[in-house]
Amino acid sequence: HTQDFSVSTKPVHGKVGRVPVGIGRRRMRIVVTGGAGFVGSHLADKLIGRGDQVIVIDNFFTGRKENVVHLFRNPRFELIRHDVVESILLEVDQIYHLACPASPTNVMGTLNMLGLAKRVGARFLLSSTSEVYGDPLQHPQKETYWGNVNPIGERSCYDEGKRTAETLTMDYHRGAGVEVRIARIFNTYGPRMCLDDGRVVSNFVAQAIRKQPMTVYGDGKQTRSFQYVSDLVDGLVALMEGEHIGPFNLGNPGEFTMLELAEVVKDTIDPSATIEYKPNTADDPHMRKPDISKAKELLNWEPKIPLREGLPLMVNDFRNRILNEGEGKGA
Numbered sequence: 539h540t541q542d543f544s545v546s547t548k549p550v551h552g553k554v555g556r557v558p559v560g561i562g563r564r565r566m567r568i569v570v571t572g573g574a575g576f577v578g579s580h581l582a583d584k585l586i587g588r589g590d591q592v593i594v595i596d597n598f599f600t601g602r603k604e605n606v607v608h609l610f611r612n613p614r615f616e617l618i619r620h621d622v623v624e625s626i627l628l629e630v631d632q633i634y635h636l637a638c639p640a641s642p643t644n645v646m647g648t649l650n651m652l653g654l655a656k657r658v659g660a661r662f663l664l665s666s667t668s669e670v671y672g673d674p675l676q677h678p679q680k681e682t683y684w685g686n687v688n689p690i691g692e693r694s695c696y697d698e699g700k701r702t703a704e705t706l707t708m709d710y711h712r713g714a715g716v717e718v719r720i721a722r723i724f725n726t727y728g729p730r731m732c733l734d735d736g737r738v739v740s741n742f743v744a745q746a747i748r749k750q751p752m753t754v755y756g757d758g759k760q761t762r763s764f765q766y767v768s769d770l771v772d773g774l775v776a777l778m779e780g781e782h783i784g785p786f787n788l789g790n791p792g793e794f795t796m797l798e799l800a801e802v803v804k805d806t807i808d809p810s811a812t813i814e815y816k817p818n819t820a821d822d823p824h825m826r827k828p829d830i831s832k833a834k835e836l837l838n839w840e841p842k843i844p845l846r847e848g849l850p851l852m853v854n855d856f857r858n859r860i861l862n863e864g865e866g867k868g869a
């Protein structure tokens with residue numbers, strides 16, 4: 539370990555592998571599961587940037603080495619190819635658990651990471667989702683709302699998986715005294731987002747760049763609230779470092795219909811972009827907007843970047859990756 543005095547003096551907890559990085563601030567060893575993915579790679583940048591040691595665990599199911607390749611030369615960065623459905627033993631202070639494509643990872647991966655947190659005394663943060671509210675009957679959604687999820691529906695594998703992950707997290711806290719944090723993340727966008735995983739922002743942006751019509755599902759009047767990734771990362775770190783367990787909604791309350799989103803993409807990328815209506819998927823939530831009063835008050839956090847400012851920040855990254863695809867280099 540080398541000393542690094544470049545980071546903040548904020549006091550933090552932490553039990554292993556610590557060396558001084560400033561007055562009252564020790565370098566921590568932090569695991570980010572899913573750290574080669576969209577959100578995780580931005581989080582890894584932030585943690586490395588403030589002087590901590592970061593171990594990314596990722597099986598590259600949806601993540602890409604390209605997202606973290608710029609960190610490879612940093613001696614404080616490590617990348618482990620590993621599936622969190624299998625257990626792993628590491629000495630760490632904090633675990634940001636972001637790995638998750640679907641229910642099996644939600645449940646088994648969360649169980650393994652909670653087991654690790656218990657064994658080594660690390661603080662554990664679960665990246666849950668606004669999908670725990672299902673097709674909400676309360677608007678905007680507060681953390682006290684229990685949700686409206688169809689347990690046998692097409693999307694319930696993800697939703698119920700995350701709900702189970704929240705349950706396990708609270709059980710490990712109550713039963714084993716693990717220090718836990720729960721974030722309920724609302725729709726987030728930004729550079730490094732998966733190009734083709736079917737999310738609405740990535741679809742519209744990629745379609746507009748490729749000069750294809752933007753596919754609006756259903757009548758396009760359903761709403762979502764879109765958060766820029768750096769706001770989310772700030773919220774995750776504030777939650778991890780703070781004293782409150784949560785759950786906390788982390789999202790931007792700016793609410794848009796899909797037709798309004800298409801307008802913003804059109805204004806940002808290509809004024810001649812068109813839309814094409816397609817049938818909607820089953821159980822699609824009609825509206826979603828976070829009530830973030832709790833995070834504002836207890837974490838002193840709120841998003842700073844509105845959609846019209848954030849969207850242009852992802853366009854170059856998407857253009858480059860789409861261009862490379864065309865040249866057969868892959869995205």
Ligand code: NAD
Binds near residue numbers: 574637639666724732
């Ligand atoms: P992402 O797909 O880009 O990242 C997930 C990462 O986890 C990928 O790198 C993937 O390879 C890895 N991974 C998946 N299964 C794994 C396994 N079994 N073992 C190890 N690694 C595995 O997705 P993201 O958007 O960055 O999401 C990160 C987290 O935030 C997820 O838990 C997701 O549920 C949550 N979330 C995201 C959003 C959003 O809008 N992006 C909204 C709500 C919740």
Ligand code: UDP
Binds near residue numbers: 760796822
């Ligand atoms: N959607 C759309 N066109 C697309 C992809 C999605 O109109 O090409 C709609 C989808 O029906 C949903 C909303 O956009 O109402 C958000 O979908 P996404 O999968 O991005 O997020 P989630 O439904 O998980 O909030």
